[in-house]
Amino acid sequence: MAKTYYLPSHEYITVEGDEGRVGISEYAASQLGAVTYVDMPAEGDTFDAGEDFGAIESRKAASDLYMPVAGEIIAVNEDLENDPRLINNDPANAWIVKIRISDPSELDKLMDADAYRMYLTTLH
């Protein structure tokens, strides 16, 4: 059963086994406005937890993307190259990268869905 965790910077990671799909939350997508471009890393790149692995752009701004936990990029979502607005339409399924998680214990430091929902209520 997949479980989803969140960072305060609004990236999510949906975990199945030792793999995770990383994207941005519905809240982040709505704040950005129409996504125009997603700057993605290459397969095989490795990142530490909290490291920036790419960027997401709307007309308004570019925002760095941060890795929820350490891991290796095993896939990038090529559909986003042709249609970056998939992130606006269905952020939970429009993952940006798939990673192989190096150390599952790092997930314990992240917010689960309930904690993230609480966190959003503190932002306004």
Added chain:
Amino acid sequence: MENELKKTCLHQAHSELGASMAPFAGYDMPIEYSGLDTEHTAVRTHAGVFDVSHMGEIFIEGPDAVDLVNHVFTGDAAALAPGAIVYGMMCRPDGGTVDDLLVYRLADSKFLLVVNASNIDKDYDWIKANADGYDAAILNRSADYGQLALQGPESETVLRDVLGIDAAAMKFYTFTALPGADDAHPMIVSRTGYTGEDGFEIYADEGTVIDMWHRLIDAGVTPCGLGCRDTLRFEAGLPLYGDELADDITPVEAGLSMFVKLDKPGGFIGRDALARQKTEGPKKRLVGLELEGAATARHGFEVLDIDGAVVGHVTTGYNSLTVGKNLAVALVDAAYAPLGTHLQVKIRRRMANAVVVKKRFYIPNYKK
């Protein structure tokens, strides 16, 4: 410690509309309401209203007012009829730009200078420091005036139907003074703007501005934030001080020579430096770029030649909504300025191919 942000008279109105706010030029300003793209399109196709109360209003009045304005300004204030407006710059002796501004001739010996919010104090000090020997009063009345910009092809109709101001006969870059809240606050309505569309700017006391704002919003005019103000002016090739103009960027380098009247009687501060630069050709020039791919070239990103040598930097860039292309304006070494020159822009870790194009990406729809 962060300084306390200033608020315009419409701050409460922005909160009520749920605007997303951000600091700009020391003010807490609305960036967007319904969304940048929606607001941008509203101005191109219907009408939108902006709170631009942060802009500065400096009055120059007295027997030598016209000579003082001409001394600090690149345009020719003496050739300006009362009721008319001219755009231009104030320059340093080396030709660098102190600010770009609009000059309104209110009367033979009375002028209004509308300046950028970020430069109000700098401009006021600059004019005062260069006013020795001129018999003219210089008044910074920025705090007394709110300002709205009503922009878009339906602006003339909206102005008449909602605000009761018939401006059909008004020409582009002219204004009308109307009775305001009191004698000290005449209202000024000008056919000007910063979007590349027909439109009007209204200067008035705070109470009048608040009242007009609510009437326009209630009538269905789209409230527009600084986000789309920037995308709109960018498409129309209009410079923003701090991006395309600065203390170390001259109007000649910025491609604004048509607003520099080198031959006007009496000269002006910076005239000789600008004349020399125009004759010799500037070492750097502002150019338009069309980029491959969808990654946006943002302010400050490096511009490189095809061999990878840095030749300039991006001043503004957007995926253009109206034009449908990925565009930027950049300041580059003059050798790389000819149309069709192939360049690259470094966007984070990657290079994007770019080609030099005209920097007026969208042809404005002004009422001449």
